[in-house]
Amino acid sequence: MKKISKEKRNQLLTVAFATVAVLGLIYFGLIRPQYNALSKIAKDKKDADKKLQGIKQTITGAGTASNTLTETAAALNQTESDMASGDLYSWTYETLRRFKQPYKVEIPEIGHPAIGDVDLLSYFPYRQIRFTVNGTGYYHDLGKFISDFENNFPHARVVRLAVQSTPGPDGLNEKLTFSMEIIALVKPNAS
Secondary structure: OOOOOHHHHHHHHHHHHHHHHHHHHHHHHHHHHHHHHHHHHHHHHHHHHHHHHHHHHHHHHHHHHHHHHHHHHHHHHHHHOOOEOOOHHHHHHHHHHHHHOOOOEEEEEEOOOEEEEOOOOOOOOOEEEEEEEEEEEOHHHHHHHHHHHHHHOOOEEEEEEEEEEEEOOOOOOEEEEEEEEEEEEEOOOOO
C-alpha cells in the first residue's frame, strides 16, 4: 500500500469520525427510541394477553359458578322443603306422627312449639322452634328412632333427653319413659 499523504489521512479520519458520529446519532436518535417503543408495545401486548386470559377464565368460571349456584339453590330448596312452616304446632304433630309409624315408640304427648331466634349461631337467617316430646319405648327402638330422626331431618336436633326405666310385665324387659326437647329450624318467610 502506498503511503497516504497526511492531508488525505486527516480527511479519511474526519470522514470515519463523521460516519461513526452519524451512525451513533442514527442509533441513539432513531433506532434506540423505536426499539424501546417496540419493547413497550410487546410488554403491553403481553399484559393485555394476560388480562384476556383472565377474562376468558372468568367467563368460563361464570358458567361453572352459575351451575354451582343453581345446584346449591336446588339443594337448599330440597333441604328447606321439610323444614317447619305454616302452622308450627300442626307441622310438629304431623311430622312426628308420620315419622314414628315404622318405629315401636309411643309418643302420646307433643308439646306446643315455642318459636325464637337461633341460639346456636348469631345472625343466622333462620328462626327455630323448640318443643318437648314425651313417650315410651324400648332402649334399642328409642335409640334407632332418635338416630333416624336426626339423620332424616338435618335441620332438627334432640338437645335434651331424659330417660327413666319402667319394669315390664315380666320384670325382664324394661320399657323406657323418655322426655326429649327438639330444636328445629323454621323456613324463612314462613307464616
